[in-house]
Amino acid sequence: MVDCRIPQLFGTTGLCSACNKTIPAFEMVMRAKSNVYHLECFACHQCNHRFCVGDRFYLHDNKIICEYDHEERALFATLPFTCAGLAQLKRQAQQITDSGVRDDGSSGYGSGDSPYDGR
Numbered sequence: 001m002v003d004c005r006i007p008q009l010f011g012t013t014g015l016c017s018a019c020n021k022t023i024p025a026f027e028m029v030m031r032a033k034s035n036v037y038h039l040e041c042f043a044c045h046q047c048n049h050r051f052c053v054g055d056r057f058y059l060h061d062n063k064i065i066c067e068y069d070h071e072e073r074a075l076f077a078t079l080p081f082t083c084a085g086l087a088q089l090k091r092q093a094q095q096i097t098d099s100g101v102r103d104d105g106s107s108g109y110g111s112g113d114s115p116y117d118g119r
Helices: 067-078 083-099
Strands: 028-032 035-038 056-060 063-066
Touching: 056 067, 063 067
Parallel strands: none
Antiparallel strands: 028 035, 056 063
């Protein structure tokens, strides 16, 4: 898990790790380990959530994944792919829906960028 930091100048011309387009040396970029990204490309590979300074993210196969999608992947990785496992998932999703839990947007995940924010 990595926390987002303040964007910085790239310093040398190179390629964006997400779109593979050129990044000029004078452009502001985000970095994750050895990867460098345009500011607009620095988003969750799965839901396109754009990160803010301080947001947490994960790198999977050099792709940026938000904390929410990382946890979802971890959940699905532990479930057996059987009818009973899928039925269990359906029951749990229904319980969440029935309980009236809603994202108030304060976490950044209710920004409308994600297909998971229920809008």
